[in-house]
Amino acid sequence: MVHAVFYFFxxxxxxxxxxxxxxxxxxxxxxxxxxxxxxxxxIYVLLNAQFVAAIQVLVYAGAVMVLFLFVIMLLNLGTARxxxxxxxxxxxxxxxxxxLLVELAALWRYTPRRLAAEVAQxxxxxxxxxxxxxxxxxxxxxxxxxxxxxxxxxxxxLYLVPFEITSILLLAAxxxxxxxxxxxx
Amino acid sequence: xxxxVSLLGPSxxxxxxxxxxxxxxxxxxxxxxxxxxxxxxxxxAVNLSFVALAQLHGASGQLMVFFVMTVAAAEAxxxxxxxxxxxxxxxxxxxxxxxxxxx
Amino acid sequence: MTFTPLVWLxxxxxxxxxxxxxxxxxxxxxAKGAVSVVGTGVLLGAFAVSLGVFVELLRTPPHAPxxxxxxxWIPAGRLEVDFAFQVDQLSAVMLLVVTxxxxxxxxxxVGYMREDPGYARYFAYLNLxxxxxxxxxxxxxxxxxxxxxxxxxxxxxxxxxxxxxxKANADAGKKAFIMNRIGDFGFxxxxxxxxxxxxxxxxxxxxxxxxxxxxxxxAAVTAITLFLFLGCTGKSAQIxxxxxxxxxxxxxxxxSALIHAATMVTAGVYLVARTNVLFAMAPVSSTIxxxxxxxxxxxxxxxxxKQYDIKKVLAYSTVSQLGYMFLGVGTAVYVSGMFxxxxxxxxxxxxxxxxxxxxxxxxxxxxxxxxxxxxQDMRNMGGLKRYMPVTFWLMLIATxxxxxxxxxxxxxxxxEILAAAFARGADTPVYYLxxxxxxxxxxxxxxxxxxxxxxxxxxxxxxxxxxxxxxxxAPGIMTGPLVVLGVLSAIGGVLNLPAFAGGSHLxxxxxxxxxxxxxxxxxxEMPHGPAELFLVGGxxxxxxxxxxxxxxxxxxxxxxxxxxxPADSGLGLVLNRKYYVDELYDAVIVxxxxxxxxxILWRGVDQGVVDGxxxxxxxxxxxxxxxxxxxxxxxxxxxxxxxxxVGALWVLRAVIR
Numbered sequence: 001m002v003h004a005v006f007y008f009f010x011x012x013x014x015x016x017x018x019x020x021x022x023x024x025x026x027x028x029x030x031x032x033x034x035x036x037x038x039x040x041x042x043i044y045v046l047l048n049a050q051f052v053a054a055i056q057v058l059v060y061a062g063a064v065m066v067l068f069l070f071v072i073m074l075l076n077l078g079t080a081r082x083x084x085x086x087x088x089x090x091x092x093x094x095x096x097x098x099x100l101l102v103e104l105a106a107l108w109r110y111t112p113r114r115l116a117a118e119v120a121q122x123x124x125x126x127x128x129x130x131x132x133x134x135x136x137x138x139x140x141x142x143x144x145x146x147x148x149x150x151x152x153x154x155x156x157x158l159y160l161v162p163f164e165i166t167s168i169l170l171l172a173a174x175x176x177x178x179x180x181x182x183x184x185x
Numbered sequence: 186x187x188x189x190v191s192l193l194g195p196s197x198x199x200x201x202x203x204x205x206x207x208x209x210x211x212x213x214x215x216x217x218x219x220x221x222x223x224x225x226x227x228x229x230a231v232n233l234s235f236v237a238l239a240q241l242h243g244a245s246g247q248l249m250v251f252f253v254m255t256v257a258a259a260e261a262x263x264x265x266x267x268x269x270x271x272x273x274x275x276x277x278x279x280x281x282x283x284x285x286x287x288x
Numbered sequence: 289m290t291f292t293p294l295v296w297l298x299x300x301x302x303x304x305x306x307x308x309x310x311x312x313x314x315x316x317x318x319a320k321g322a323v324s325v326v327g328t329g330v331l332l333g334a335f336a337v338s339l340g341v342f343v344e345l346l347r348t349p350p351h352a353p354x355x356x357x358x359x360x361w362i363p364a365g366r367l368e369v370d371f372a373f374q375v376d377q378l379s380a381v382m383l384l385v386v387t388x389x390x391x392x393x394x395x396x397x398v399g400y401m402r403e404d405p406g407y408a409r410y411f412a413y414l415n416l417x418x419x420x421x422x423x424x425x426x427x428x429x430x431x432x433x434x435x436x437x438x439x440x441x442x443x444x445x446x447x448x449x450x451x452x453x454x455k456a457n458a459d460a461g462k463k464a465f466i467m468n469r470i471g472d473f474g475f476x477x478x479x480x481x482x483x484x485x486x487x488x489x490x491x492x493x494x495x496x497x498x499x500x501x502x503x504x505x506x507a508a509v510t511a512i513t514l515f516l517f518l519g520c521t522g523k524s525a526q527i528x529x530x531x532x533x534x535x536x537x538x539x540x541x542x543x544s545a546l547i548h549a550a551t552m553v554t555a556g557v558y559l560v561a562r563t564n565v566l567f568a569m570a571p572v573s574s575t576i577x578x579x580x581x582x583x584x585x586x587x588x589x590x591x592x593x594k595q596y597d598i599k600k601v602l603a604y605s606t607v608s609q610l611g612y613m614f615l616g617v618g619t620a621v622y623v624s625g626m627f628x629x630x631x632x633x634x635x636x637x638x639x640x641x642x643x644x645x646x647x648x649x650x651x652x653x654x655x656x657x658x659x660x661x662x663x664q665d666m667r668n669m670g671g672l673k674r675y676m677p678v679t680f681w682l683m684l685i686a687t688x689x690x691x692x693x694x695x696x697x698x699x700x701x702x703x704e705i706l707a708a709a710f711a712r713g714a715d716t717p718v719y720y721l722x723x724x725x726x727x728x729x730x731x732x733x734x735x736x737x738x739x740x741x742x743x744x745x746x747x748x749x750x751x752x753x754x755x756x757x758x759x760x761x762a763p764g765i766m767t768g769p770l771v772v773l774g775v776l777s778a779i780g781g782v783l784n785l786p787a788f789a790g791g792s793h794l795x796x797x798x799x800x801x802x803x804x805x806x807x808x809x810x811x812x813e814m815p816h817g818p819a820e821l822f823l824v825g826g827x828x829x830x831x832x833x834x835x836x837x838x839x840x841x842x843x844x845x846x847x848x849x850x851x852x853x854p855a856d857s858g859l860g861l862v863l864n865r866k867y868y869v870d871e872l873y874d875a876v877i878v879x880x881x882x883x884x885x886x887x888i889l890w891r892g893v894d895q896g897v898v899d900g901x902x903x904x905x906x907x908x909x910x911x912x913x914x915x916x917x918x919x920x921x922x923x924x925x926x927x928x929x930x931x932x933x934v935g936a937l938w939v940l941r942a943v944i945r
Contacts, residue, residue: 002188003195010199017203021210021223029219033226036203040229047196048189049236052250056232064225064258071265072218075272084213085281085926093212096933101205103940107234108198112190112241134243139187141244154244155251166255173259180266183273211929220925280925287923 006046013039026072030065037061048139050147189240196237203230217268217278221261228257292344292375293356295426298337298387299373302418305330309412317408327411328394331418335387342380350376351801353492355428362431369489374428378802381626381795382425382558385633389550390418392769396641397542399765400648410450410540417443421551425558429490430479433559437475437523440552441468447547448539460535467532471522478515481508491562495805498565504809505571513566513573517580520556525607526584526614531870533607537599541647544599545640549606550633557610557629560617561802568620568806575718578618578709582722582729585611587867589732593739594856594863597664598643601740605690606636608729615726616705619712619719620810622803623784623796628701630795631780635686635698638773642683645762645770646744649676653755661752665850666740671749675759678767680745682774687741689777691734692831695789697780702730703827704786708812710823730827731834738838743847746839750849788820 013036020032037060044053084090116131129136142150155163207230210223232250239246272278308326312319353376362369394414401410420443424436442465449461479489485501485508486494502509520526525533525548536548547553560567560577567574585608592604609632616625649672650663661668673680689698706726713720749756761767785791815823847853856864865871920931 002192006192006195010195013199014202014206017206017226020226021206021213021219026216026218026222029222033222036226037229040233043196043199043233044236046189047192047236047240048187049239049247049250052232052236052247055251055254059258060229060254064261067261067265068218068222071269074269075218075278077216077218077278085215089212089926092930093209096212096930096937097205097209099937100208100933100940101201103937103944104201104205105198106944107201108194110194110197112193115193115241132241134245135190135239135241138239138243151244151247151251155248158245159248159252162252166252170255170259173262177262177266180263181269208933212926212933215926217925283925284923287921 002046006043009039009042009046012036013043026077027069030068030072034061034065037065048142051151187240193237193240197234200230200234200237203227203233215279215281217271217280217283218265220280221264221268225257225261228253292341292354294337295341295356295373295375295383296358298334298341298383299419299422299426301330301333301337302415302422305415306412306419309408309415313406313408313412317405320402320407323408323411324398327415328391328398330415331387331391331394334418334422335384335391338380338383338387341375342384345375345377345380349798349801352376353379353428355490355492357428366487367483367489369429369431371432372428372490373426373432374491375426376802377799378558378561378626379425381630381799383422385630386418386421386425386551389633389637389773390421390546392772393542393546393550393637393641396545396644396766396769397540399763400542400644401540404540406450410447413443413446413450414543414546417447417547417552421555424555428492430475430482430494431489433562434472434475434479437519437555438472440547440555441465441472441523444468444536444547444552447543448536450539450543454538457538460532460538464532464536467529468522471519471529474515474518474522478512478519481512481515485512495563495565498569499805499808502566502569504569509566509570510573513563513570514576516559516563516566517573517577520559520577520614521580522556524553524556524610524614526556526580526611527587530584530588530607531866531873534600534603534866537597537603541599541640541644544603545637545644548603549636549640553606553610554613554629554633557613557617557625560614561622561626564617564620564622564803564806565809567617568809571716571810574618574620574810575716576618578615578719578722581611581614581616581618582709582725583611584608585615585729586725586732587611589729589736591863591866592736593732594860596666596850596853596864597662598646598666598669598740598744599640599664601666601736602636602639602643605639605733605736608733609636609690611729612702612705612726615709615722619705619708619722620806620812621704621708622806623799624701624704624708626799627784627795628698628705630783631689631697631701631777634773634780635689635696635777638682638686638770638777639690641766641770641773642679642686645676645679645766646672648762648766649759650751650755652760653751653758656758657752657754659752659755662850666743667847667850667853668751669744669749670747670751670847671745672759673745674749675756676745676761678761679770682767682770683745684741685774686777687737687835689780690737691835692730692827693835694828695778695781697777697783699828699831700781700784700786700789703824704784704814706730706827707815707820707823711813711815714813727826727830731830734831734834735838735841738835739842742839742842747843747847750847752849788824 016032016035016039020029020036023029023032037056041053041056041061044050044056112132116127120131138150141153145153204227207223207227210226211220214220214223232253235246235249235253237246239250268278271283275283277283305326309323312323312326353374355372355374357370357372359371360368361371394411397410397414401407404410417440420436420439422436424433424440427433427436445461445465448464449458452458452461482494483489486497488494498509522529533548533553537544539547567577588604588607588611592601592608595601595604609628613625613628613632616622616628646669647663650669654661654663685696689696692699692702694700706723709719709723709726713723749759751759762770781789782791782794784793784795786793814820855861862868920927922928
């Protein structure tokens with residue numbers, strides 16, 4: 001059952017991504033990307049990451065993409081003739097993307113057992129259940145504290161410093177964006 | 186272990202496909218904003234793989250996604266501001282015409 | 289031996305003279321009095337030192353050379369060369385000749401160069417020349433001698449081109465230097481061979497070890513001696529490197545007397561005498577030396593017959609007489625060669641200085657009347673006996689000496705050489721040919737010298753009506769040295785009087801320790817009794833007949849002044865143009881070398897390869913590579929992204945494996 005749902009949303013994601021990169025209109029591209037993100041959010045839920053799914057929809061699809069749309073409107077671009085680069089670029093794309101796909105497609109084959117076998121120090125310890133305890137612990141945390149609680153504890157304990165740094169990063173980004181986008185400084 | 190763990194392989198595969206699509210888009214498009222959109226697609230693909238592996242490695246995976254999103258947002262803001270500034274100067278966002286660093 | 293260690297003073301004094309005169313030349317060139325005193329004073333001091341050394345050697349003659357090492361010059365691995373002087377009988381002879389005749393010529397120069405603005409520079413160069421000549425003569429090893437060898441070449445160049453504002457003079461100086469360099473190459477190669485054979489370059493050691501180290505008549509010793517002789521042909525103006533000496537007459541006449549008659553050109557003869565063991569061990573080389581000597585003697589004498597410039601006649605005469613000296617040392621009578629060197633120094637210096645007096649007077653005469661005739665052309669002279677009697681009589685003595693008329697010095701030395709050549713003919717028949725050539729050259733020598741005297745001093749004066757009043761004898765300071773040289777030319781024969789004249793071969797005995805080793809390999813049986821008298825008589829007859837015929841032929845014909853004289857033709861023209869040897873050298877050697885240098889080496893290699901390919905080429909290459917690199921910087925994000933992804937793929941591939 002889970003697999004069927006997964007494959008459905010996976011198909012959605014791939015198709016909409018393809019449409020996104022091929023659409024001529026900038027706005028269309030953004031909107032197709034939004035669709036891709038929603039499909040991914042669904043997959044996140046399937047993968048037991050509900051909080052991330054919510055964040056994906058709220059922040060990513062909801063705020064960042066809206067920002068893109070604002071800028072597109074501001075620029076008043078219109079529909080371009082053909083936005084694709086010349087045949088040499090297409091050839092390069094086919095080559096590079098093809099190679100990349102070939103390299104990465106190997107990832108499809110990974111089961112937890114295989115991953116455990118590769119990661120373990122010695123063959124004796126290669127049982128995914130014993131090796132990947134953290135995952136199980138996280139699930140237990142979620143059950144005890146709820147979805148948000150399961151994420152919050154590491155965020156504010158283990159990853160406190162990166163968290164604070166990201167706040168400064170966001171401040172810098174705000175200032176930078178405002179200064180760069182002003183007409184007159 | 187829950188059934189979702191068996192989705193690990195397919196999730197990683199999907200992530201690979203989306204990433205490759207993103208790369209293809211970056212290589213093919215001339216419009217700067219659409220280029221950015223394709224980059225966001227790539228970031229999403231990576232987020233997916235983080236989440237898939239979080240099932241094995243714990244909450245750290247999901248927190249990585251959190252940070253990635255934050256940084257992506259900041260980067261999008263600044264990047265779009267730069268594109269705006271360039272557009273004001275050159276009246277175009279066609280990347281083939283923006284070659285001031287040529288030399 | 290308390291005086292001999294001071295022999296370095298003989299070198300140091302003229303060196304100090306050079307420095308002082310050089311400083312004066314740069315700072316106060318008009319301080320002629322100081323220059324004269326310093327210039328001649330140091331020479332007289334050097335002569336005094338030489339005398340002292342000689343007297344000491346007389347009292348206790350050494351059996352081996354005394355080597356005084358001044359400092360360690362080349363300590364290079366197995367080769368140790370000290371800057372050392374060697375005092376033995378041979379170097380004592382040369383010391384006396386160089387400093388003695390040199391002093392006389394310095395005195396003469398005081399009068400001759402009095403009005404020249406470069407007076408101080410002249411004496412500086414002359415003193416420097418003496419320094420180098422003494423280093424050459426006193427050197428205890430081949431390299432030290434080579435310093436002197438090169439140094440005299442340098443001073444010769446400086447002095448020949450003394451009046452360098454005239455291009456011809458500068459060219460003559462260059463020619464002398466460059467031809468000498470060819471000879472020096474031979475000297476250097478010989479040194480390399482010597483080092484390879486002996487591992488040392490000191491004279492004393494080489495001469496002592498030569499008989500045991502080298503094979504008699506073998507390739508090594510022949511090669512060494514032939515290359516040494518190549519050096520001699522350059523320095524002593526033998527065939528084929530003699531053409532510089534007549535051109536060297538462009539320098540002041542005292543320079544011609546000192547350098548190109550008495551001292552520098554005799555360095556080659558001295559070298560052969562110094563290395564007599566090696567030459568004695570290489571009969572092929574010795575025969576070549578004697579042959580070239582004889583040939584040069586005859587060849588140059590024929591050219592002298594038809595020269596009109598008084599100094600040119602004397603120049604070819606010098607080349608010819610040097611040929612005699614080489615005939616002597618080639619025939620293994622090293623003492624006779626040295627004997628002729630000494631007597632030749634006397635009478636040739638006298639002849640040159642005398643001609644200097646004549647030219648001095650002619651210059652004054654033409655200068656006074658603002659005429660532009662050639663003061664050195666004998667066709668413009670004539671009858672000068674009336675105006676310059678002292679010069680005439682002294683030059684006559686020298687003429688008789690050079691023609692080989694007894695009892696003057698030249699007779700004894702020349703006769704010895706010819707007799708030795710004749711004697712060697714018994715076991716090596718080619719020496720008969722050399723004897724014949726030498727005898728013919730003797731006849732021609734007498735002839736052209738008589739012609740010179742007749743044209744210059746006898747007959748009608750052709751200088752011109754107005755100039756005649758200004759012709760006068762040279763001042764005392766110039767005639768004084770002439771007198772001394774005249775006396776020496778007359779009585780110089782006593783140095784090595786043969787038995788039939790009641791003498792005891794003084795020079796033979798004096799130089800015996802030096803030539804003893806060589807006489808083990810070659811013994812020359814000098815003729816005695818009737819054969820000897822026949823040869824002597826023949827020599828005298830040749831000289832006398834040559835003189836008589838010369839006077840008759842010249843005075844019997846009417847000579848016109850240079851500006852009216854008809855051009856030569858036929859054989860006379862060929863002789864006057866020196867057999868066109870200079871033109872031949874120019875076409876065969878000079879022009880191809882200049883072409884090679886200009887076209888191949890300069891345009892081809894230097895401009896093309898070095899400038900073009902190497903220097904500019906590397907720059908262009910860098911430029912090209914840089915241009916290639918710049919093609920990557922398109923400024924377009926798309927291109928950069930592609931490159932970025934290619935790199936990322938590469939890394940990915942490496943990691944995933």
